[in-house]
Amino acid sequence: MSNSSDPQEVERYQQELNLLEQVHVALGTASKLDDFYLITASLLVDPNAFGYSRAFILRCDERCNTFIGRVALGLKTAEEDKEFRNSLMEETLHLQELVKAIETDSGEAHAIQPLYDLRYHTLWIEMLQADSKCEDFNLAFRDVSLHRDGLPSNHLLEIAATSTRASLIEGDGALDGLEDFISTPCVAGRLITRRGLHGIVIADCSFESDGMDEERLYHFQWLLNHASVTLENVELVEDLTATTIRLQEMDRLKTNFLSIVSHELRTPLTSIIGFVHLLLNEKMGALTRPQLDLLKRVSQHSSHLQSMVNDILEIAEVEGGGMVNVMLEHVDPLEAFLSVLPRVENRRGSRNIVIEPVLQDTVPLVWADQNALERVYYHLLENAVKFIPTEGRVTLEFNEHEGMLDIAIQDTGIGISEENLKKIFDHFYQVDFRLERVYGGMGIGLTVVKLLLDAMKGRIRVESTEGQGSRFILSFPVVPTGRRG
Structure with a gap:
């Protein structure tokens, strides 16, 4: 701040701090990629945060070299947008009333904080989408798939993917394949992690009187920087979750395999042991001493093998829950x-x-x-x-x-x-x-x-x-x- 006593500068500084807190709280609730996309888009369209009309996120599938639509938050017409924002304002005012009521009763910060956080919870965002025409717009955008090889160098997505900073896009010619959703002027930038290009974030001001300027572009890039850091953690959590699921499936397959093989082995083993006992007891005729010794060895090793098969069956049944239904x-x-x-x-x-x-x-x-x-x-x-x-x-x-x-x-x-x-x-x-x-x-x-x-x-x-x-x-x-x- 150049002059700490200037009321306008103080107010602006306070707004920056509030925005920083909002972004930190909102992105901190994301644990899955779909949650992350929704929360990032909601921050962009929230009038109390970045205040854009609409927000879009496309995932970059580097294996197929394709941009795929993931989230579109907003409406197609100004009338629908006005209705949506009125609904959003009603819900926001309702939250503010709840916060005020709790402050009056207890004033405890830990009781109030979850209500602040709720505005950026994915369930809350999805509820707002379901109550408007947002969901139709979002579903249509999720069908977007643009192969990078077919995009010109001046296309919005190529500009955003190759630029280190967010860009202001003003020409309609840069929207091939996206013209049914996005209008110019708009801002676009990339989400980058250590794995490379993750996706492109776009926001426009189709229904807002305020135009684009350098300050909005600066704040947009600032959000992308914070979002990219959060994205690193979300990707790690998703990888860990996927690995855990794969290991659980492998463990289940292993248990099933052991159980099946053990059952298949036990049946012939039981027959072998039974017939050997018949022979040892000379039910099928008298035996010589060498024959008895050999049959005793067969009996011992068969019993040992049967014991091992039973052990495998036991662990398979215990892990499968079949033998741990204990009654204390x-x-x-x-x-x-x-x-x-x-x-x-x-x-x-x-x-x-x-x-x-x-x-x-x-x-x-x-x-x-x-x-x-x-x-x-x-x-x-x-x-x-x-x-x-x-x-x-x-x-x-x-x-x-x-x-x-x-x-x-x-x-x-x-x-x-x-x-x-x-x-x-x-x-x-x-x-x-x-x-x-x-x-x-x-x-x-x-x-x-x-x-x-x-x-x-x-x-x-x-x-x-x-x-x-x-x-x-x-x-x-x-x-x-x-x-x-």
Whole structure:
């Protein structure tokens, strides 16, 4: 400001600040490209902001080298425009009344701010479009598609695309393909991001008495600069959203594939195991010693393969929601452990491994799902047994505190390194991933444990030192009045 005491300069400076705030608030609400286009166009036609008659945005599709109409905000005739602006003014006055009422009641800024922001929310803009003939105008503009190779160098779009600053367009000859929508004089400029030319923004003053001047051109370019910065963020958010959707779809396809393949494998495996048992029991005739030994190997490997197929099916069903419809009820955690124990003991083979609970007090009932808790036990105990080389011990301890029951499963196995601790619940992750690894399995059990605990609102944490064993601690809410006698 050249003279801070000049009332006109002070007022002008205040208007600049208000405009800056409006632009900042409005563009800050955009999270999708369509929202961004609508908000930018609404700022241009808002009489309290930039005050143009109509605003247009075309997207530049660089793959097809084509300009495509995205948004047209405004009307075709002066009469329609007047009706639209009267509607806009009515809504604005209504908002001002709401703001004034809230200021009178509370005066709290945080309660008023959302009403200011509402004027630039896309739902608000779309409502105004739907209440007028704006939508027909917008839909017709969205059919515009102009190939750049067919545009002359003096065309409005080419001038805007190749100029570093916004341009004032005055000749009708520059409007080929756009003459049904845009009239001159108008201003046009480009939206640029690090990816290149994104699009062209155009605004005209067809129904306004104020003409175009350098000041309006300056403010138009100023808006484009702010909009281009916002556009960078919007593009990043859209990319992230699209990537997330693709990953979710890939994960869904993976789960479906695992489920289908597992089902197809399980049927013939069941037949193989059944026929092998018939042969082993000599139902089809007597066997020699070598034949028995070979059939026992077939039986063992078939059962192992069946176990892996069941594991894959389990994770596919859990991820698909088929087995996580848990029902929380009063569950005895010790009883659940004892019911699983025989199945786990069969996994020890010839190794000298002791599996036992350590009881110092009565064990309270917890809120859990009986079937889901048994499956959690099975996977954790099987995992503990698997990583004990020849002999060792697996213990189960119960510790009640502050309304929670901690169930600690501790083993004397090989332990887990600090680096691997961060990954053990990942799908198909193996602590020992070498082809010649000693310990089998598919790295599914702990993933299932985590999914089931999440469904039951339970928690799990792991403590481990490489070479000294691991300790998995489950936590469940205690049923206040339920205890074993």
